Structure formats: structure tokens, C-alpha cells
Amino acid sequence: xxxxxxxxxxxxxxxxxxxxxxxxxxxxxxxxxxxxxxxxxxxxxxxxxxxxxxxxxxxxxxxxxxxxxxxxxxxxxxxxxxxxxxxxxxxxxxxxxxxxxxxxxxxxxxxxxxxxxxxxxxxxxxxxxxxxxxxxxxxxxxxxxxxxxxxxxxxxxxxxxxxxxxxxxxxxxxxxxxxxxxxxxxxxxxxxxxxxxxxxxxxxxxxxxxxxxxxxxxxxxxxxxxxxxxxxxxxxxxxxxxxxxxxxxxxxxxxxxxxxxxxxxxxxxxxxxxxxxxxxxxxxxxxxxxxxxxxxxxxxxxxxxxxxxxxxxxxxxxxxxxxxxxxxxxxxxxxxxxxxxxxxxxxxxxxxxxxxxxxxxxxxxxxxxxxxxxxxxxxxxxxxxxxxxxxxxxxxxxxxxxxxxxxxxxxxxxxxxxxxxxxxxxxxxxxxxxxxxxxxxxxxxxxxxxxxxxxxxxxxxxxxxxxxxxxxxxxxxxxxxxxxxxxxxxxxxxxxxxxxxxxxxxxxxxxxxxxxxxxxxxxxxxxxxxxxxxxxxxxxxxxxxxxxxxxxxxxxxxxxxxxxxxxxxxxxx
Amino acid sequence: xxxxxxxxxxxxxxxxxxxxxxxxxxxxxxxxxxxxxxxxxxxxxxxxxxxxxxxxxxxxxxxxxxxxxxxxxxxxxxxxxxxxxxxxxxxxxxxxxxxxxxxxxxxxxxxxxxxxxxxxxxxxxxxxxxxxxxxxxxxxxxxxxxxxxxxxxxxxxxxxxxxxxxxxxxxxxxxxxxxxxxxxxxxxxxxxxxxxxxxxxxxxxxxxxxxxxxxxxxxxxxxxxxxxxxxxxxxxxxxxxxxxxxxxxxxxxxxxxxxxxxxxxxxxxxxxxxxxxxxxxxxxxxxxxxxxxxxxxxxxxxxxxxxxxxxxxxxxxxxxxxxxxxxxxxxxxxxxxxxxxxxxxxxxxxxxxxxx
Numbered sequence: 001x002x003x004x005x006x007x008x009x010x011x012x013x014x015x016x017x018x019x020x021x022x023x024x025x026x027x028x029x030x031x032x033x034x035x036x037x038x039x040x041x042x043x044x045x046x047x048x049x050x051x052x053x054x055x056x057x058x059x060x061x062x063x064x065x066x067x068x069x070x071x072x073x074x075x076x077x078x079x080x081x082x083x084x085x086x087x088x089x090x091x092x093x094x095x096x097x098x099x100x101x102x103x104x105x106x107x108x109x110x111x112x113x114x115x116x117x118x119x120x121x122x123x124x125x126x127x128x129x130x131x132x133x134x135x136x137x138x139x140x141x142x143x144x145x146x147x148x149x150x151x152x153x154x155x156x157x158x159x160x161x162x163x164x165x166x167x168x169x170x171x172x173x174x175x176x177x178x179x180x181x182x183x184x185x186x187x188x189x190x191x192x193x194x195x196x197x198x199x200x201x202x203x204x205x206x207x208x209x210x211x212x213x214x215x216x217x218x219x220x221x222x223x224x225x226x227x228x229x230x231x232x233x234x235x236x237x238x239x240x241x242x243x244x245x246x247x248x249x250x251x252x253x254x255x256x257x258x259x260x261x262x263x264x265x266x267x268x269x270x271x272x273x274x275x276x277x278x279x280x281x282x283x284x285x286x287x288x289x290x291x292x293x294x295x296x297x298x299x300x301x302x303x304x305x306x307x308x309x310x311x312x313x314x315x316x317x318x319x320x321x322x323x324x325x326x327x328x329x330x331x332x333x334x335x336x337x338x339x340x341x342x343x344x345x346x347x348x349x350x351x352x353x354x355x356x357x358x359x360x361x362x363x364x365x366x367x368x369x370x371x372x373x374x375x376x377x378x379x380x381x382x383x384x385x386x387x388x389x390x391x392x393x394x395x396x397x398x399x400x401x402x403x404x405x406x407x408x409x410x411x412x413x414x415x416x417x418x419x420x421x422x423x424x425x426x427x428x429x430x431x432x433x434x435x436x437x438x439x440x441x442x443x444x445x446x447x448x449x450x451x452x453x454x455x456x457x458x459x460x461x462x463x464x465x466x467x468x469x470x471x472x473x474x475x476x477x478x479x480x481x482x483x484x485x486x487x488x489x490x491x492x493x494x495x496x497x498x499x500x501x502x503x504x505x506x507x508x509x510x511x512x513x514x515x516x517x518x519x520x521x522x523x524x525x526x527x528x529x530x531x532x533x534x535x536x537x538x539x540x541x542x543x544x545x546x547x548x549x550x551x552x553x554x555x556x557x558x559x560x561x562x563x564x565x566x567x568x569x570x571x572x573x
Numbered sequence: 574x575x576x577x578x579x580x581x582x583x584x585x586x587x588x589x590x591x592x593x594x595x596x597x598x599x600x601x602x603x604x605x606x607x608x609x610x611x612x613x614x615x616x617x618x619x620x621x622x623x624x625x626x627x628x629x630x631x632x633x634x635x636x637x638x639x640x641x642x643x644x645x646x647x648x649x650x651x652x653x654x655x656x657x658x659x660x661x662x663x664x665x666x667x668x669x670x671x672x673x674x675x676x677x678x679x680x681x682x683x684x685x686x687x688x689x690x691x692x693x694x695x696x697x698x699x700x701x702x703x704x705x706x707x708x709x710x711x712x713x714x715x716x717x718x719x720x721x722x723x724x725x726x727x728x729x730x731x732x733x734x735x736x737x738x739x740x741x742x743x744x745x746x747x748x749x750x751x752x753x754x755x756x757x758x759x760x761x762x763x764x765x766x767x768x769x770x771x772x773x774x775x776x777x778x779x780x781x782x783x784x785x786x787x788x789x790x791x792x793x794x795x796x797x798x799x800x801x802x803x804x805x806x807x808x809x810x811x812x813x814x815x816x817x818x819x820x821x822x823x824x825x826x827x828x829x830x831x832x833x834x835x836x837x838x839x840x841x842x843x844x845x846x847x848x849x850x851x852x853x854x855x856x857x858x859x860x861x862x863x864x865x866x867x868x869x870x871x872x873x874x875x876x877x878x879x880x881x882x883x884x885x886x887x888x889x890x891x892x893x894x895x896x897x898x899x900x901x902x903x904x905x906x907x908x909x910x911x912x913x914x915x916x917x918x919x920x921x922x923x924x925x926x927x928x929x
Contacts, residue, residue: 470658476645477623477652478672478723488671492662 024396031387032398035405037431038450042424043268046416049261049423059262071247071263078244081160081235082228085167086221092168093175094217101183105301107314114321118170120554121324122511124528125547127237128535129324130157130166132331139327142343162238167231169324171224178216186212215281222278226271230413232514245415245514252419252518264419268412275411279404325551332544339540352545362542365530366549372441372526373509376448380505383449384456385498389490391457392464393472406457409450414514417451421519439521447519448509455508456501463497464490496564503557511550574601574759575635575726577622582631584617591617592783595631599761600775604753606762608770609780610806615763616731618780622761623729624648635726646675651720651758652729656736657712659704665691665715666700672723690722693752710741717749721756728753728760734769746772767807771795779803799843801927804857811858811897812927817850825926827856831894835870837924845928855927858919860887860900868918872897876913890915 052059063071099105100112118126134140134157141153148154157165186209194204232245241250244267251260301310332352334345355362387406391399409417425437425446437443471493475485491498513528520529527546534543577599584591592614599605607615620626621633624645632641640648651672660668666687673683691700694714704712713733720728733749734742750773753760764770770777771791779786779794779802787799798804801812815827818834825848828834835856839848846854874892881887886908888899899917909915 468656468658470654470656471660473623473625473645474652474654474658474719475660475671476625477648477650477729478719479646479649479675480671481646484675489660493660 024394028390028394028396028398028402031383031390031402032405034383035402038446039405039409039453041431042420045423046261046264046268046420049258050265052258059258060266062259063262063266070242074242074244074247074263075266077160077240077242078229081163081167081231081240081243082225084164085171085228086224088164088168089172089224090175090217090221093172093220094179094213096172096176097179097183101180102298103301104298105310105314106307107311107318111314111317111321114318115176116173117321117325119173120551120558121170122513122528122547122550122554123170123233124511124513124531125328125550126170126324127166127233128531128543128547129328130162130169131237132327132540133323134165135162137341139343142341146343158238160238160240163231163234163240163243166234166238167224167228171227174223174227175217175220178220179213182213182216219278219282222274222281226274226278226411229267229270229274230415230514232413232415245413248415248419249518252422257422260419261423264416268416271411271413271416272408275407276404279407328544328547328551331540332548334541334544336539336541345540349541352541355542356545356549365525365527366546368524369510369527372445372524373448373506375445376452376509377502377506379445379449380452380456381498381502383453384501384505385460385494387457388460388464389486392461393469406454410452410454414447414451414512415518417447418515418518421447421450421515438519441521441524443519443521444516444524444526445509447515448505448512451512451515452505452508455505456498459497459501459504460494461497463494467493500561500564503561507554507557510553574757576601576603577605577727577759577761578634579618579622580632580634582618582621582628582633584614584621584626585629590783591626592780595785597778597785597788599759601636601759602757604750604760604762604773604775606764606770606774606777607780608764608767608777608807609786610765612782613780614783615765615780619729619731619761619763622727623650623652648727649723649725650727650729651723651725653713653716653720653731653733655732657716659712659715659719661704663704664700665696665702665704665707668704668715669719669722672719676723686722690718693721694718694748709737710745713737713745714748717752721752721758725758728758730760730762732764733762734764734766742769749773771807779806781806797841797843797925798857798927800845801855801857801929804925804927809860809898811860811895813856813858813895814853815856817848817852817854820848820850824921827854827926829894833872833892833894835919835924836921837926838922841922841924842926843928846926847928848926855929857925857927858897858923860898861885861902862919862923863897863899863901864918864920865901866916866918869921870919870924872917872919874915874917876909876911876915879908879911881908888915890917 050059051057062068066072096111096115100108100115121129132138134155136153136156136158138153138156141156144150144155145153190208190212191204194208199207230245231243232249235241235243235246236249240246244263248260248263248267251257251263301307331339331345333348333350335347335349336352338347339345352362356366357363387402390396391402412420421443422438424431425443428436435442437446467490472485472489475489476482480488511528512526513532516526516529517532520526525533527550531543531546534540534546577597579595579597582595583593595618597605597618607618609615617626621628624640624643624647627642632639634640635648660671663671669687669690670683673686678686687700691697694717696711696714696718699707699711699715704715707715713736716733730749734745737745746769762770762773771794774791776788776790777794778788781802787794787803789797794803795807798807804810805812813829815829815835818826818828820826820839823839825837825839825842826834827837837856842848842854848854872890872892872895874890874895874897876888877891877896878889879886881903883903885903886901888901888909890897890899897917899915
């Protein structure tokens with residue numbers, strides 16, 4: 001049999017060019033160009049606008065002036081809400097993590113599944129169900145009023161505390177996830193060693209367990225603080241106008257664009273500071289305590305009284321976790337406009353669900369969101385995979401910069417992203433191919449693309465890092481070109497990571513509300529804005545049916561991701 | 574089969590040198606081994622031959638052709654990686670066929686070649702297995718088959734046995750050597766294991782800190798090491814500093830400050846050793862060349878350590894000014910104990926003289 005060798009081509013000029021060490025910068029320049037055009041440039045435009053047309057620092061002076069204190073109050077309220085949210089989330093999240101990881105009690109299994117339910121609630125839908133449940137005319141306060149024949153509802157969620165409760169419910173999972181990962185990573189032999197050395201239970205907690213959990217708790221705290229500062233939906237629904245995000249929204253709707261820009265710039269400054277702190281903290285964290293392999297032993301709750309208490313608490317926990325979703329489902333069947341002063345909606349129908357897919361006007365926002373989410377996600381895939389490959393496999397100067405630029409849009413509040421886009425794309429410019437983007441179909445996909453920039457990037461780089469570089473080298477040495485190696489080897493092996501990130505980006509785009517509300521146009525109204533409007537038109541049934549649809553979508557995605565991450569064991573050789 | 578020639582190769586990583594001023598000439602069909610401790614530059618050199626690094630200075634030739642900056646996929650090289658680097662999403666057959674598909678063979682040709690090479694590495698019935706269903710040794714053979722099936726000009730093996738357990742390592746070692754001899758392919762082998770290197774190679778290059786220490790046959794490397802590094806890295810050696818008392822055409826007599834003198838042969842000295850009266854040299858004596866009882870170079874000492882391995886009895890013996898490791902082949906006799914006195918002799922051809 002004849003032997004076939006690969007005939008080398010003569011050294012063309014192109015071949016020599018591609019081999020030059022600077023060629024890599026040609027390859028990565030599109031990535032930087034995209035980040036420059038859609039992250040830095042809009043940001044810069046907002047920054048310019050924040051100084052107003054002629055007045056210099058006037059806007060900043062006004063912001064910090066003590067005569068009209070609305071802005072300072074807003075900054076203070078935002079910080080105040082965020083600090084309290086961090087504390088309450090930490091208490092709930094870390095306690096849950098400890099109970100579920102270290103103790104065995106009746107109801108533990110079901111709780112440990114349901115504890116992540118808040119992650120399946122899109123922010124807007126979550127807040128809505130909370131107002132239905134615990135708001136001034138909510139089911140629980142009215143129910144209690146009727147039950148005990150009271151003059152007025154005994155309590156209701158509103159104002160700042162309403163925001164904090166919603167934050168706690170939706171964000172404690174960040175603490176729960178990091179803390180339970182850290183607890184799983186705690187080597188039980190450390191505790192055994194401490195006991196062996198004569199330390200008491202309390203001492204072990206103070207001196208061994210808590211110090212080892214500190215890094216993960218601090219990381220979660222920074223994250224929750226950042227997300228709380230950016231929170232917009234909860235203050236909007238609970239009518240807390242004096243927060244930073246609401247002030248930006250109000251300035252913008254009142255037409256005071258310069259002030260909105262100033263407020264955005266200040267809020268961005270806070271967010272980016274936190275992002276940098278977070279990255280700095282994560283880098284100096286040491287992982288030495290993460291010894292693997294040994295499972296944590298759970299102590300069983302033995303005494304009869306404690307078992308009863310734990311059963312009751314578990315039941316209450318399950319109810320609290322499930323109520324928001326159950327409420328949404330219940331109300332989604334209620335006839336629009338019939339639920340006024342009753343405890344529960346009086347009339348039920350299946351029409352809303354039929355209308356979702358048959359009525360052109362109800363279907364329209366779903367279709368809009370699917371389309372815009374699709375466009376944004378395709379962008380995220382292309383950018384994310386390319387950036388991840390460059391980041392993990394290529395060697396070039398400016399890696400840290402690339403990494404930070406990708407993370408920045410994620411750290412920026414959605415409100416700020418919207419204001420930046422308005423500042424940049426209300427006029428024709430080169431990055432929009434000389435078009436005005438505001439008011440067109442393209443502005444929302446662009447906003448979604450920017451907001452979810454890191455999702456595909458991060459999941460893909462995680463899979464790439466797991467894949468040994470020698471696998472690519474093997475393919476190359478067998479004669480495959482770079483492109484063939486990428487297609488036949490790299491893509492199949494990182495597919496799970498790419499898909500996981502893609503699904504997440506898509507689902508988030510479908511539910512995006514914060515930026516959408518500021519820049520949507522009526523012809524391409526997205527799903528989330530439609531929910532918001534139905535809500536204010538007292539069409540609770542339709543609004544909730546939309547919400548349930550979103551939750552189902554999220555659950556499907558979460559299930560697929562879970563399957564993917566389990567099925568990827570084969571790629572971890 | 575192609576020869577490989579490295580000419581004045583230097584590879585810098587930032588300000589650190591990976592390897593420096595390498596000149597190697599590997600003959601067509603030769604089994605050539607890079608041997609050295611980790612970080613010595615052996616893998617760096619291999620990766621330059623494979624095309625994963627380009628040298629900072631110097632040129633690489635396959636026969637007469639300059640391949641210094643040729644892309645790795647244009648080099649027609651078979652490579653076996655330390656961790657095998659098998660494609661985890663493909664079956665055994667698909668892994669082996671990959672290089673053939675790149676070369677645009679027909680389906681039938683591919684099947685025939687894959688089947689043949691699978692038989693060669695004794696993986697006959699494993700064609701449809703997934704990679705993660707194979708044992709370490711089987712994975713290793715898939716990697717070998719994948720590299721061999723393209724009938725490469727040059728076969729590169731990067732520590733291919735280091736992930737196998739001891740018994741399997743020995744079997745696979747013999748297997749690789751058999752295949753290489755059968756196919757006659759030029760082979761470059763990287764290892765830090767001197768036994769492997771000695772057993773398999775036609776020639777060995779010993780490296781340290783990016784520099785070549787010695788190139789030679791296993792025998793030359795073991796029996797006539799160029800310097801102290803080679804002598805101690807390959808096998809065990811007693812290294813004794815002594816002064817030359819007299820030299821003539823054949824005989825050398827050395828002594829230490831404690832009245833011990835030894836007789837050796839001038840021919841058994843490294844070219845780098847200063848063989849003149851009054852100079853200090855290092856005398857290398859392998860533990861296995863020291864015998865018990867009367868003979869040449871008789872020494873008497875006290876035993877400070879005894880170790881019985883079955884094959885041999887190892888002693889450490891204190892002699893004024895010298896501590897000797899001694900290995901006596903076990904013939905079933907009585908062991909001596911710590912504190913016992915022992916008489917040793919060293920045949921004069923077994924002394925080897927080294928410089929600094």
C-alpha cells in the first residue's frame with residue numbers, strides 16, 4: 001500500500017504573515033473592536049453627556065448639593081437597602097447551607113431541592129407574585145384579616161421593607177450556593193483534628209469553620225451588594241422612588257437626559273469599583289482548604305422534640321418557597337378584572353393560556369422576545385466562543401483588559417446599560433452602520449447581547465480549561481489544520497459548556513426587563529414589558545400566564561443544563 | 574525514514590533559557606532518547622521537533638529540508654503524548670482513523686489500515702470502545718496506534734510510560750521497542766527514567782539545565798560518563814575525591830588524606846579529567862563492582878548499614894576518609910551485621926576518573 005504524506009505548500013507570503021508573532025493581534029482585534037464599540041464607546045458617550053451641554057460640573061454639583069437632596073437620598077437609600085439585603089441574605093443563605101449540609105432531619109431532601117426555586121423566578125415575575133401574596137391587597141394579609149375579622153390587614157409588604165424582603169427571597173441563593181460549596185469542601189478531618197486537640201464545639205466553630213467559610217461569604221456579599229445596587233424591578237413595583245436606578249428612570253422619563261447620564265455615571269462608578277474589589281478578592285483567596293473526596297458527615301437530629309420542630313419548620317419552608325410559583329399559577333387561571341377585594345380570585349378560566357398562542361396581540365410580545373433573544377444569543381455565542389478560545393489558548397498582551405471589559409457590562413446595572421445605549425445610538429454613528437438604532441428592532445438585541453456578554457464566554461472557557469491542550473496538539477501533529485482541529489476536536493468537546501451558557505443567555509434575554517423598559521419601542525415590545533403593562537391594566541390573569549410560561553422555559557433550561565453537566569463526565573479525561 | 578538534525582538550537586522563554594546551543598544529529602531509523610531530570614529541556618526540544626514551539630535561534634532539518642518554522646500539521650510526525658491526548662468523544666477506531674481522514678484516504682483504505690494497526694498493538698476487539706472504557710495500558714496502545722497508522726517519518730514519544738504501573742511499564746517498554754524495530758521508524762523518546770532509556774535506546778542524550786551533558790550509546794553513557802552529573806544521574810555511584818599520586822602510560826594511582834590509595838587505569842578516564850600528578854580527580858566506583866574478599870585494591874572497613882533486597886545485599890561501609898555503598902549479589906550465604914568488619918576489593922579496571 002502506498003504511503004501518503006502531506007505535501008507542504010511553498011512558503012507563501014500569507015503563510016509567513018500568519019506565522020509572525022504579531023499576527024495574533026490581527027486575530028483578536030475583532031473582539032476588542034466589538035467591546036470598544038458597544039461597551040466603551042456608549043459608556044464614554046454617557047460620561048460626556050453627564051457634564052451637560054455647557055455647564056461643566058454643574059450636574060455633579062447638583063447631585064451632591066445639600067439644597068435638593070433627592071439624589072443624595074437616593075444614593076443613601078440604595079446603599080442602605082443593599083447593606084440590609086446583604087445581611088438578611090447572608091443570614092438566610094448561610095443558615096440554610098448549614099442546616100442542609102450538616103444535619104439530617106425529616107424534610108431535608110425536599111428542602112434541598114426547593115431551596116433553589118428562587119433562581120427559577122424571573123425578577124419581574126418574582127416581584128409580582130410577592131405583591132399578589134403579601135402586598136397591601138395580597139392574599140395572605142387579606143386572608144388573615146378575614147380569618148380573624150380584623151378592621152384592616154394585619155401587615156403588608158410595601159416600601160423599602162418590601163424591596164428588602166424580595167431581595168432576600170431572590171438573592172439568598174448566592175450565599176446558599178457559595179456557602180454550601182465551601183461546607184462541602186471542608187475537610188472533616190480538620191474538625192476531628194481540632195476535637196482531638198481538645199477544642200470544644202463552639203471553639204471549633206469560631207476558630208476553624210467560620211474562618212474557612214469567610215472567603216466564600218465575602219464573595220457572595222460583594223455579589224449581592226452589587227446586584228442590590230442595580231436592582232430596579234423591586235423598587236419600581238413597591239414604589240420606592242428614591243433609589244439610584246429609579247432616579248435614573250425618572251430623570252430619563254422627565255426628559256432630563258443630562259442628569260440621567262450623571263446619575264448613571266455615578267452608579268457605574270460604584271458598580272465597577274465593586275467588580276474590581278470582587279475580582280481582587282477572588283484572586284487572593286486561597287483554595288487550600290478545598291480537599292476533595294471525603295464527604296461531610298451529617299449529624300442526625302435525634303431528640304423527639306427537635307424532630308417535631310424540624311418537621312414543622314421544613315413544612316413552613318416548603319410553603320414559603322413554593323407559594324410564589326403556586327400563586328402565579330393560580331392567578332394565571334383567574335378571569336381578568338374580576339379579582340378586586342376577595343381573598344382569592346373568584347372566577348377561573350383557561351382562556352389566557354389559549355390566548356397566549358392564538359390571540360395575535362398576546363402572542364406578539366412572546367414572538368418578539370423569542371426573535372430578539374435569538375439574535376442576541378447568536379451574537380453571544382460567536383463572541384463568547386471566540387473570546388473564550390482567545391483567553392484560554394492564545395498568548396497576547398491585554399488579556400486582563402479583555403477579561404475585565406467582558407465582565408464590566410455584567411456588573412453594570414441594566415438601567416445604566418440602557419442609558420449608555422441611548423447616549424451612543426440616538427444618532428447615526430459608524431458602529432451602528434450609520435443608522436439610528438434607538439427605536440428600531442436592533443436596539444434591544446444589542447442591549448441583551450451586552451448584558452449577557454459573559455455568560456457563554458464563562459461557561460465555554462470553563463470547558464476549555466478542562467480540556468487538555470495536548471489533545472489539540474495531537475490533532476495538529478496528525479496533520480489536521482487549525483480549523484479542522486477546532487471543528488472536529490475543540491467544538492465537540494466544549495459543546496456542553498457552550499450550550500449551557502447559550503441556554504442561560506437565551507432565557508435571560510427572554511426575561512430581561514430592566515433595560516427593556518427604558519429603550520423598547522412599541523412595535524417590538526418584549527415579553528417582560530408586556531407583563532408589566534398587563535399588570536397595570538389589571539389584566540392579572542394574562543400577566544401571570546406570561547410569567548408561568550417564562551418559569552416553564554427556565555425550568556426546561558435548568559433541567560437540560562443539569563443533564564449536560566452530568567453527561568460531560570466523559571470529556572474530563 | 575528521515576534523519577533529524579538540530580543545529581545551534583536555543584529556545585528562550587522570556588529571559589529564561591529553555592535549551593541552549595543544542596546540536597543533535599539523529600540517524601534515520603535510530604531510537605534516540607532525551608534523558609534528564611524534569612525541567613532539563615528535553616520536552617522543550619521534543620516540542621520544537623514536533624513544531625509546537627519554534628526555536629529562538631538555530632535550525633531544524635528533517636534530512637536536508639529546513640522545517641524550523643513549518644507548522645506542526647505539515648510535518649508528517651507521529652506523536653504519543655504523556656497523557657495520551659486521545660480524543661474523548663471518539664471511539665478507538667475513530668481516534669486511529671483521524672490522521673488518515675486528514676490525509677484523504679478512502680473509507681476502505683482507512684478501515685484496512687486501522688484494522689491492521691489495531692492488530693499490531695493488540696487491540697483487536699476494542700475498535701468500537703469509547704476511550705473512557707479502556708484501561709491505562711490500552712489507552713496507551715491506542716495513542717501508539719494513532720501515531721503509527723499514518724506511517725510517519727518520525728515518531729515522537731513524550732514520556733509515554735510514566736502513567737503506567739511498574740509491571741505494565743516493563744511490558745509496554747518491550748512492546749514499543751519491538752514495534753520500532755519492526756517498522757524501523759526514526760524514534761525520538763523523552764524520559765526521566767534511566768532504566769527505560771538504557772533498555773530501549775540506540776543512543777541517549779543526557780540533558781541538564783538546558784545543556785547537553787553527553788550523547789552516546791547506553792554503554793558509553795553508563796561506563797564512560799563524561800562528567801559527574803552523568804555518572805550520578807545514570808545508576809548509582811560512589812564519588813570519591815582523591816589526589817593523583819602517580820601516572821604512567823597505563824596505570825594511575827590515587828590517594829586520599831587518610832592513607833588509602835587505589836590503583837586504576839589511565840584509559841578509564843573522562844576526557845575532561847585532569848590526569849596529571851598532584852591534580853584532584855573524582856573517582857567513580859559503582860556499588861556492584863566492589864567485591865568481598867581478597868584481590869586488587871583491598872580495603873577494610875566497618876559496616877554501618879545493611880539492606881537485603883533478595884537480589885543483592887547492600888552495605889554501607891566506613892573506611893577511613895571514605896564511605897562506600899557496596900552491592901554484593903546474594904548467593905544465599907550469611908549476612909553480615911552492623912558493626913562487623915568487612916574486607917573489600919575493587920578490580921582496577923572498575924575505577925573511573927572524572928573531572929569537576
